[in-house]
Amino acid sequence: MGTVVDAPAVVAEEVTENMLGGKKVTVVFVLGGPGSGKGTQCANIVEHFGFTHLSAGDLLRAEIKSGSENGTMIENMIKEGKIVPSEVTIKLLQEAIIKSENDKFLIDGFPRNEENRAAFENVTKISPAFVLFFDCSEEEMERRLLGRNQGRVDDNIETIKKRFKTFVESSLPVIEHYNSKDKVKKIDAAKPILEVFEDVKAIFAPYAPKAE
Numbered sequence: 001m002g003t004v005v006d007a008p009a010v011v012a013e014e015v016t017e018n019m020l021g022g023k024k025v026t027v028v029f030v031l032g033g034p035g036s037g038k039g040t041q042c043a044n045i046v047e048h049f050g051f052t053h054l055s056a057g058d059l060l061r062a063e064i065k066s067g068s069e070n071g072t073m074i075e076n077m078i079k080e081g082k083i084v085p086s087e088v089t090i091k092l093l094q095e096a097i098i099k100s101e102n103d104k105f106l107i108d109g110f111p112r113n114e115e116n117r118a119a120f121e122n123v124t125k126i127s128p129a130f131v132l133f134f135d136c137s138e139e140e141m142e143r144r145l146l147g148r149n150q151g152r153v154d155d156n157i158e159t160i161k162k163r164f165k166t167f168v169e170s171s172l173p174v175i176e177h178y179n180s181k182d183k184v185k186k187i188d189a190a191k192p193i194l195e196v197f198e199d200v201k202a203i204f205a206p207y208a209p210k211a212e
């Protein structure tokens with residue numbers, strides 16, 4: 001009797017899991033310290049594996065530019081290297097996923113703290129296929145950020161130090177959480193861009209588009 005009663009619940013869970021905007025989505029969280037190369041490698045993954053790149057930082061910067069009522073708050077948080085409240089970032093990510101025709105997403109720079117992680121899970125019911133973690137020393141990340149030259153208000157030494165502190169205190173615990181679930185694929189991100197991508201490619205091989 002027990003198995004007969006349990007069966008429908010199991011089926012229902014399979015149907016609803018990772019559904020958003022009427023489609024079943026595959027999500028990879030791309031994490032790593034500021035300047036570890038998340039954006040750079042996401043661009044490569046998009047090109048080779050057909051994912052859509054959603055950078056939480058880019059979405060927040062676009063929200064500032066759009067003149068949204070949250071703009072000033074977001075800008076102040078970014079200048080201070082702090083993490084914007086989850087509801088703001090999750091709404092932007094959700095909208096982008098629903099609007100997209102794709103069903104495979106790289107979510108770059110999110111979740112950055114436990115609040116981000118728990119709220120995303122509760123609101124969207126999406127769990128990541130895996131977490132790609134770019135591991136890099138602060139010395140190298142600092143060098144890259146100071147050379148990035150994209151006119152960002154947070155790529156100055158004072159804010160960079162604050163972002164490193166936020167990363168260690170708030171973001172590393174998220175990576176630890178997923179590590180305890182065996183979901184983290186760690187990459188040595190200190191190597192040159194093409195060498196890092198060789199390692200990334202090996203991880204994404206199962207997601208390669210089928211040959212025509």
Ligand SMILES: Nc1ncnc2c1ncn2[C@@H]1O[C@H](COP(=O)(O)OP(=O)(O)O)[C@@H](O)[C@H]1O
Nearest residue numbers: 034035036037038039040144147148191192193
């Ligand atoms: N493997 C690498 N070696 C050297 N420079 C890199 C590497 N990956 C990225 N960069 C450069 O470092 C800066 C930060 O990279 P980015 O992809 O924006 O990192 P993140 O999104 O993690 O902050 C950019 O100027 C980028 O061109």
Ligand SMILES: Nc1ccn([C@@H]2O[C@H](COP(=O)(O)OP(=O)(O)O)[C@@H](O)[C@H]2O)c(=O)n1
Nearest residue numbers: 034035056057077078082083084109110112
């Ligand atoms: N989940 C996120 C992601 C970014 N941010 C903010 O946006 C800033 C820039 O994020 P980013 O991902 O573009 O930065 P990088 O790691 O690419 O250098 C962060 O330092 C935070 O202030 C946030 O509040 N919450």
Ligand SMILES: [Mg+2]
Nearest residue numbers: 038039055057
């Ligand atoms: Mg980035």
